[in-house]
Amino acid sequence: MNADAIQRRMDTAAPGDAKRCRLLGLGLVLGATLLCLVPRAHAQANECLVAFRGLPGAEKGGKVVCRDCDTCDRDGVKDNKCTFQFDICLNQGDASCTATTLKTVKAKGKGLTGPLPLPVDSACHTFTATVPLKKNGRKKGTTTITAQAVSSTKPTRHDIDKLILLCNPQPATCASTTPTTTTLPPCGNGVIDPGEQCDPAASSSGCPSGQGCNTQCQCVQVSCDPIVPGEPIANTYQLSGVVGPKLCTARATTNQFGACATDADCGGRTGTCLQTPWVTADGIAFPFPLGITTTFTVGAADVPPTCEHAACLGCGNPNAPCAGTPGCAGNPQCVTTTCCDQPSFIVPNFLLPGLGLCVRVDQVACGVGVVNSSNPQTGDNEVVKMADTSDPGPDCTYGTGDDPAAKPCDTSAGGAGSDPKGKVVRTIGNGTPDANGIQYRFGVRILATSWTDNQGCPPGATFDADESLITQLVLNAELSTAGATAGFTDLNGDGCALAGAGFTGAGPVTIAPPSVQPVPYAGGISQAAAAGVALSGSGPLNDLGFVAIVPNGAPTIVTPPQSCTCTPAPGCPE
Numbered sequence: 001m002n003a004d005a006i007q008r009r010m011d012t013a014a015p016g017d018a019k020r021c022r023l024l025g026l027g028l029v030l031g032a033t034l035l036c037l038v039p040r041a042h043a044q045a046n047e048c049l050v051a052f053r054g055l056p057g058a059e060k061g062g063k064v065v066c067r068d069c070d071t072c073d074r075d076g077v078k079d080n081k082c083t084f085q086f087d088i089c090l091n092q093g094d095a096s097c098t099a100t101t102l103k104t105v106k107a108k109g110k111g112l113t114g115p116l117p118l119p120v121d122s123a124c125h126t127f128t129a130t131v132p133l134k135k136n137g138r139k140k141g142t143t144t145i146t147a148q149a150v151s152s153t154k155p156t157r158h159d160i161d162k163l164i165l166l167c168n169p170q171p172a173t174c175a176s177t178t179p180t181t182t183t184l185p186p187c188g189n190g191v192i193d194p195g196e197q198c199d200p201a202a203s204s205s206g207c208p209s210g211q212g213c214n215t216q217c218q219c220v221q222v223s224c225d226p227i228v229p230g231e232p233i234a235n236t237y238q239l240s241g242v243v244g245p246k247l248c249t250a251r252a253t254t255n256q257f258g259a260c261a262t263d264a265d266c267g268g269r270t271g272t273c274l275q276t277p278w279v280t281a282d283g284i285a286f287p288f289p290l291g292i293t294t295t296f297t298v299g300a301a302d303v304p305p306t307c308e309h310a311a312c313l314g315c316g317n318p319n320a321p322c323a324g325t326p327g328c329a330g331n332p333q334c335v336t337t338t339c340c341d342q343p344s345f346i347v348p349n350f351l352l353p354g355l356g357l358c359v360r361v362d363q364v365a366c367g368v369g370v371v372n373s374s375n376p377q378t379g380d381n382e383v384v385k386m387a388d389t390s391d392p393g394p395d396c397t398y399g400t401g402d403d404p405a406a407k408p409c410d411t412s413a414g415g416a417g418s419d420p421k422g423k424v425v426r427t428i429g430n431g432t433p434d435a436n437g438i439q440y441r442f443g444v445r446i447l448a449t450s451w452t453d454n455q456g457c458p459p460g461a462t463f464d465a466d467e468s469l470i471t472q473l474v475l476n477a478e479l480s481t482a483g484a485t486a487g488f489t490d491l492n493g494d495g496c497a498l499a500g501a502g503f504t505g506a507g508p509v510t511i512a513p514p515s516v517q518p519v520p521y522a523g524g525i526s527q528a529a530a531a532g533v534a535l536s537g538s539g540p541l542n543d544l545g546f547v548a549i550v551p552n553g554a555p556t557i558v559t560p561p562q563s564c565t566c567t568p569a570p571g572c573p574e
Contacts, residue, residue: 011086020350023426048097049149049159050105053087053124060163068137068167069174074128078174080137082167084129086115088147089195089468091375101435102375103152109163110147120432122376123218124195131167137386141167152432154514176319187217187574224307225521227438228555233301233373234308236558241292244276244527244551247515249285250503257328257515257549258492282470282541283504289350292550294479296442297564298343306475307374311368313444314565316342319343324360325449328472334473336447339364351457352450358457359540362447364474367565372434376523381441381482384509387533387573388491389499391544396490398423409496411542414416417499420537423491424574425478434482437518440528443478448534473536475572479528479550481518485510486531486545501534502541507545519555527551535573 015406066072066082086407088107091101105118143165151157186193188205190201198206201556207219210265214220227233248255253267260266260273277288296311312509320341321329338361343363350359354561389409411417420485428441442513450470451463463469478484487508488498498506511529520525527549534544 003050009231014311017169039542043464046101046157046159046175047098049091049102049151049157050159050161051089051092051146051195051208052147052163053089055086055163058163059194059322061163063164065166066069068133068170070170072143073167076174076231078170079139080133082165082174084131084165085126087124087126087195088118088121088150089124090118092124092195092197097457098405098548100151100153100157101433102189103150103156103432104505105147105149107147111142112143112145122197122214122447129165131165133167133169135378138167140169140290145293152435152513166457174332178252180194187215188396191542192217197459208375209401212281215392217291220465221304221307221375224301224304224309225375225438227298227371227519228557229523231557233490234298235562236295236297236557236561236564237555239294239296239526239552239555240350241277241288241290241316242525243290244271244549246275248272249274250280250283250509251285256509257470257511257547259514264433266364273371274362277550279546280503281546282501283545286352288548289348290548291346291348293346294344294442294504295558295562296369297373297457298564299564304501305374307379308370308372308379309367311371311442312439312566313344313363313369313442314342314562314564314566315340315344315363318365322362322447323462324362325447325463325472326496327451327465327467328467329451329465331465331469333469333472335474336364336424339447340366346447347446349461350459356452357450358453358461358463359448359450360461360463362449363444365569366564367442367444368566368568369440375436376545377383377434377436379434379439379482380432381434381439381480382428382430383441383478383484383485383531384427384430385478385532385574386491387422387424387535387543388497389416389535390491390492390494390496391416391419392423392572393494396423406494406496409499411499411539415499417542418537420535420573422535422543422573425491426478426518426574430483435513435518437481437526439481439518440526441478441480441482442528443476446477448473448475454561471536471538471541473544475534476529476532477548479530479534479548481516481526481528483510483512483531484514484531484547486533486547488543488545500536501544502542503545503547509545509547511547511549515549523554525551525553 069078074085091099110132130537131141131143146162148160160512169230198213199221200213211219212222248260248266252272266272278285298309319338322339328337339362345359346362449472454467454538488506491496516529519526532547
């Protein structure tokens, strides 16, 4: 309803209706005002993700006009073109716009030269743009430069700035053929100019603790953030499991691994909204017990800007008789009878609800990983594992002379799913820096045993000789706060990737932020995820996919510090 319509309605209204009509008109005006203001405020809050510097008045885009060989023409000669010089600045926070973690940045335009593609960082980069005149120098020329940035955070933030560069002919003779330069705001003048994060000559540089101001007036890390505030990085630490948020499980029909309050948030399937920690096998989720602990040692601190500190998870003697599974002695169903006598990854035994099975997890080898305390975060620690059930032969490489003949792609005797052979390809990172915070990634080899326990699976229960073993699997679990992906794929082109349950299918499945979270720089709760495969070689699941999500409390110092060394042994399938 426009203003004329509102007035007509008021003119024809009964006297008692006049007040209501005025309120209606006021409501529409206020609504229109809010609709105009909200997008403007929202856009303003994103205006620091990308900006131009060196073209006064066009920091957020707009039109810049120059004449051939005027001082704004970088080459300074009359040559039927204008050369503009400027910076494209990324992620420069200010009072009205908070910097964030960027996912993608782009710049394009005819005649644009500079560092393309743009690096995903928080710095300024110098470009030139050449705009030729038309009609042999008699008509103006224009070009449009577009710069955009997209955040990796949710909700996604966008900032797109367009710069129109217009070059006019020079009607007179140029005063000088000496090239001129465009003067950018000087770094070191004691003032934090637009596009600068800091100034080393200012009374307060403008950089947070642990960062310094470089010669480009950008904040850079000069010391790595501590893993525990106030403590040296080289230390022994412990993470302890805590109750985390409810997340949709792998069997959710919508919002897989997303936050939820009820099963309705996960598509309505019963039991798909579950309190973390939990673990899934064949997509079926089971609550993980509280009391999970992870002890790791950082032997030496890395240096900025990487700040990626190597971590070690001790084991003691990996060939010690496994105290938790004495019933495996002489039992051909067991995969192994040995495990670490001083494990760093400890999971209390637990009862599978509804099945009456007791489960214990034992560490069988030392582990390695990293803790990245860069600020802003520069690490890239997502874990991706893709598997193929086909046997690659003794060299664990497809396409070589020792590859055996292909087996039927099923779980029958002699089928590809009836043996534990295959291949898992592991990659680290997705090409984008992780979210800010202290990120960690730990890999550990574990033995999972399930059995019917005669005592009802009390705390500290062991698998004994007079009890029935249900299954035993060796798993390579790699917990990461940056994210995890796993699935089955045909790596050798024989048409067979999976023979078994998988992830209720081949996948892949991905657990990404915000379902995983790093440790805040000031300390606090984190949430890590592991996704992987187990080629068990036996029913009922055969080739199996698993996902675990483990929330942890703030890391604490273990005293005295432990000494830890670990060289992971190569193996196959992983």
